[in-house]
Each structure stands twice: as C-alpha cells, then as structure tokens.
Amino acid sequence: xxxxxxxIKNLLAHNDENSFYDKKRKINLSQKEGxxxxxxxxxxxxxxxxxxNSYIVxxxxxxxxxIIGVDFFDDSKIQNLINAYLTNPPIVQYENxxxxxxxxxxxxxxxxxxxxxxxxxxxxxxxKYYGGxxxxxxxxxxxxxxxxxxxxxxxxxxxxxxxxxALNNIELTLxxxxxxxxxxxxxxxxxxxxxxYFVLCWxxxxxxxxxxxxxxxxxxxxxxxxxxxxxxALDEVSISYSDDKFSIVEYVRLGLQNNFKYYKLxxxxxxxxxxxxxxxxxxxxxxxxxxxxxxLHHIYNANNALLDKLKKTLxxxxxxEADLKNLPDTYLICYLNGFEVALHKLEELKLHLKSxxxxxxxxxxxxxxxxxxxxxx
Numbered sequence: 001x002x003x004x005x006x007x008i009k010n011l012l013a014h015n016d017e018n019s020f021y022d023k024k025r026k027i028n029l030s031q032k033e034g035x036x037x038x039x040x041x042x043x044x045x046x047x048x049x050x051x052x053n054s055y056i057v058x059x060x061x062x063x064x065x066x067i068i069g070v071d072f073f074d075d076s077k078i079q080n081l082i083n084a085y086l087t088n089p090p091i092v093q094y095e096n097x098x099x100x101x102x103x104x105x106x107x108x109x110x111x112x113x114x115x116x117x118x119x120x121x122x123x124x125x126x127x128k129y130y131g132g133x134x135x136x137x138x139x140x141x142x143x144x145x146x147x148x149x150x151x152x153x154x155x156x157x158x159x160x161x162x163x164x165x166a167l168n169n170i171e172l173t174l175x176x177x178x179x180x181x182x183x184x185x186x187x188x189x190x191x192x193x194x195x196x197y198f199v200l201c202w203x204x205x206x207x208x209x210x211x212x213x214x215x216x217x218x219x220x221x222x223x224x225x226x227x228x229x230x231x232x233a234l235d236e237v238s239i240s241y242s243d244d245k246f247s248i249v250e251y252v253r254l255g256l257q258n259n260f261k262y263y264k265l266x267x268x269x270x271x272x273x274x275x276x277x278x279x280x281x282x283x284x285x286x287x288x289x290x291x292x293x294x295x296l297h298h299i300y301n302a303n304n305a306l307l308d309k310l311k312k313t314l315x316x317x318x319x320x321e322a323d324l325k326n327l328p329d330t331y332l333i334c335y336l337n338g339f340e341v342a343l344h345k346l347e348e349l350k351l352h353l354k355s356x357x358x359x360x361x362x363x364x365x366x367x368x369x370x371x372x373x374x375x376x377x
Contacts, residue, residue: 001276004097004110005226007166008057012065019048019137020155023057026070027109029081030347030368036127039085043122044135046090046115052159058109069106071365072096072231075372076268076282085126088118096228098221100179107228168224173199176223187217192241194272199223200246202239214238220248222270222278229270229280234366236262246270252370254289254329256299263289266373286374288336300334300342303327307345310352325360328353328367335371346371 011021022041028034045054059070073094082089091114096107124131133144177199181189184203191201201223204215218237220230230237230248238249247269251262264285272278306320306327316324328349334342346368353361 001168001224002163002166003168003172003224003226004095004166005099005108006168006172007055007163008097008108008110010162010165011055011057012060012067020045020052020159021055021057023060023062023065025058025060025062025068027058029075029078030372032127035081035085036129039082039122039126040129040135042082042090042092042111042113043086043120044137045113046120047135048137049113049153049155049159050115051153052156053163054113054115054159056109056111056113058111059107067099067102067108069099069102070109071105072107072228073109074230074369076280077373085123086120087123088116088120090115090120095225096231097226098228104183104219105231105233107231110227168226172226173223176221176226177201180221180223184219187219191223192246194244194246194278195274195276197224197276198272198278200270204237204239207236212238214251218248230268232366234363235265244272246272249285252286252366254333256291256295256330256333261289263287265370284373286370288374289333291333291337293337296334296337296339299330300339303330303334304345307349307352310349310356324357325363328360328364332367332371336374343371 012023022045027038029038041056045056048054059068060066061068073096075094078094079089079092082092093112095110095112097110098107102108119134121134122129122131135144177191180201180203181191184201187203188206189201189203191199193199199222200220202218202220204218207214207216214236215238216232216234216236218230218232218235218239219228221228232250236251236253238251240247247267249267250265252265253260253262255261264287267283267285269281269283270278271281302323306316306323309316309320310324328346331342331346331349335346350364350368353364
C-alpha cells in the first residue's frame with residue numbers, strides 16, 4: 001500500500017511539473033473557470049499517460065515547492081463532474097494528506113488520475129473551452145492538440161519507480177499512530193486495526209444527547225496511506241464500527257429565528273476487505289427543511305439589505321452583527337426552499353465575509369460544502 005505523504009514528497013523531489021504530474025497552489029471547483037481548468041488538466045494528463053497513474057498535487061507553491069496546504073476537501077462526488085464533462089472519463093480520486101508542519105485545518109490535496117481506454121475529450125462546452133477539445137501535456141503545460149498520432153508510453157517505468165519508493169512499512173505506520181495519538185490527546189484519540197492490516201485513528205470531542213453519542217472537532221485518518229478521511233472543526237457526527245467497517249454519519253445544524261435542529265447530511269462507510277482491499281461508500285441522507293414562504297421572503301429581503309451594507313462597508317449594529325453569523329445558512333435555506341437567486345447571493349457573499357470576519361467565513365465554507373454535496377446528488 002502506498003504511503004501518500006511519501007508519494008507527494010517523491011513527486012515534488014523527482015522533477016518539476018511534467019507530462020505525468022502537475023502541482024497547484026489551489027483549485028476552485030465552485031466556479032466554471034476553476035472547473036474548466038481542472039477538467040483540462042485531468043484530460044491532458046490522462047491522454048498523455050494511458051498506461052500509468054498521473055497526479056495533481058494541490059497546496060504547493062509553484063516557485064519553490066513549499067508545501068503550504070489547502071482546506072480539507074471531502075468532495076466524494078468529484079467523479080460525477082468528470083463523468084459529466086469528459087468522454088472516456090478516467091478514474092479520478094481526490095485525497096486529503098496531512099503533513100506534520102501544517103495547521104490542523106490544512107492538508108495537501110492529491111488527485112490520482114487513471115486513464116480508461118480511448119481518447120479523453122471535453123463532452124460539452126465549459127468556460128472558454130469547446131466541446132470536443134482534446135488536451136495533452138506539453139512539458140508542464142496542458143495544451144489543446146489534434147490527435148493524429150499514437151501516444152507513446154514513456155512514463156510507466158518512471159511512475160512505477162516513484163510509487164515503489166513510496167510503499168508503506170511498519171515503521172511509517174507506527175510513527176503515524178504515535179503522532180496522531182500525541183497530536184490529538186485532548187480529543188479522546190482512539191485507534192483500531194481492521195482485518196489485521198488497516199490502522200484507523202480517530203478523535204473528537206464527545207457529547208452525550210439522551211441515548212445518543214456525538215462527536216465534534218472530528219479527525220479520522222487511515223494511517224497506512226497517511227491520508228485524512230474526515231475532518232471538521234464544527235460539525236457533529238456519530239461514529240459506529242464493527243470488525244470490517246467504520247461508519248460516520250454527519251449532521252448539520254440549520255434553522256431560522258433561533259430555532260435550530262440537527263439534520264442528517266451524509267453517511268460515509270469504509271468497508272475493509274480481505275487481501276488489503278478497502279472501499280469508501282457515501283450516501284446522501286439530507287432532506288432539506290421546509291419553511292413558510294412568507295417568513296422566508298422577509299428573511300431573504302433582510303439578508304439582501306445586510307449584504308448591501310457589507311458591500312458598502314457600512315457599520316453594523318449589534319442585531320445585524322448577530323444576523324451576519326447566520327447569513328450563509330439562511331441564504332442556503334432560502335435556496336433549498338426554491339429561492340434560486342439566493343445561490344447568486346451566496347456567491348457574492350464570499351469575498352465580503354472573507355475580509356470581514358474569519359470565523360464567519362469558516363461557517364460560510366461549511367455552508368458551501370453542504371451546498372456542493374446537495375447539488376452533486
């Protein structure tokens with residue numbers, strides 16, 4: 001099994017960006033431009049490497065290879081985006097890889113691309129790229145090209161050597177467990193070995209509600225691969241496990257006018273099989289709460305007035321400051337109740353919240369994460 005942290009180090013040390021690997025400071029899949037550029041790179045790397053894995057490393061400074069990290073990204077539906085926009089879509093996996101020197105809320109994103117049979121091209125228009133376009137890697141650049149020659153397999157031996165140098169061993173596994181237990185000592189850290197091979201560590205603040213146990217500030221890592229499976233500083237989750245599976249049910253807190261409830265968002269199940277195989281299945285459980293339309297119209301108009309004051313950098317009174325904390329959630333509720341224009345308001349809100357208050361911006365990112373999961377499903 002490949003240690004993904006070691007794999008990233010080997011990729012960064014091996015060479016600059018080339019025809020089987022790319023690096024990015026960050027990606028933005030919430031905007032069409034960001035989606036289009038990501039799809040272009042996936043298309044180019046897949047076409048340039050039909051016989052081996054290709055990689056995109058996210059959270060690395062382009063100039064000096066400094067690992068700066070990005071936010072945890074748990075979009076299990078990224079394959080849906082690939083399937084929707086690419087013909088002969090490759091298999092694409094996004095993984096979150098923690099590094100010891102990064103803050104707890106930062107990881108390095110690792111995108112693994114495995115080509116399928118046949119040429120990969122854009123299925124339809126997106127941003128400034130036209131449907132039918134074909135991309136290849138030209139050194140470190142993804143370029144549109146006319147496909148009129150057979151692609152030569154020149155990278156398989158190099159990629160295989162890099163992956164072999166990143167294989168896990170018992171020392172790396174033990175170091176990973178000890179580091180996790182020490183780092184998370186204030187959050188009830190635990191570990192379990194599944195199928196005599198897989199080591200899973202998790203931690204979180206425990207909370208008892210009647211007969212149910214929930215956890216917040218949850219961190220879950222698969223130590224064998226040095227990858228983070230779940231992380232949240234805010235959400236509450238329930239955790240259950242048996243000898244061959246580990247399940248997480250994530251809850252979100254939503255409501256209006258100080259009347260909040262917890263709603264199930266998504267269930268993630270890690271199934272551990274024999275012969276060192278495992279799979280991760282996700283199931284959306286979210287049922288959007290429905291509210292009175294007249295009440296929502298009033299709240300939506302009040303939200304817009306508050307957003308206008310933010311745009312004009314006007315001072316907010318104490319009541320408006322309190323409403324601002326719930327602004328992302330209330331816009332989300334409006335959108336889930338049929339106010340389509342609330343989605344555009346959420347996008348407008350991003351820039352203004354980012355510069356106004358860091359803690360409210362973190363809540364905004366959580367709201368957008370919920371929206372992304374709902375939209376993909």
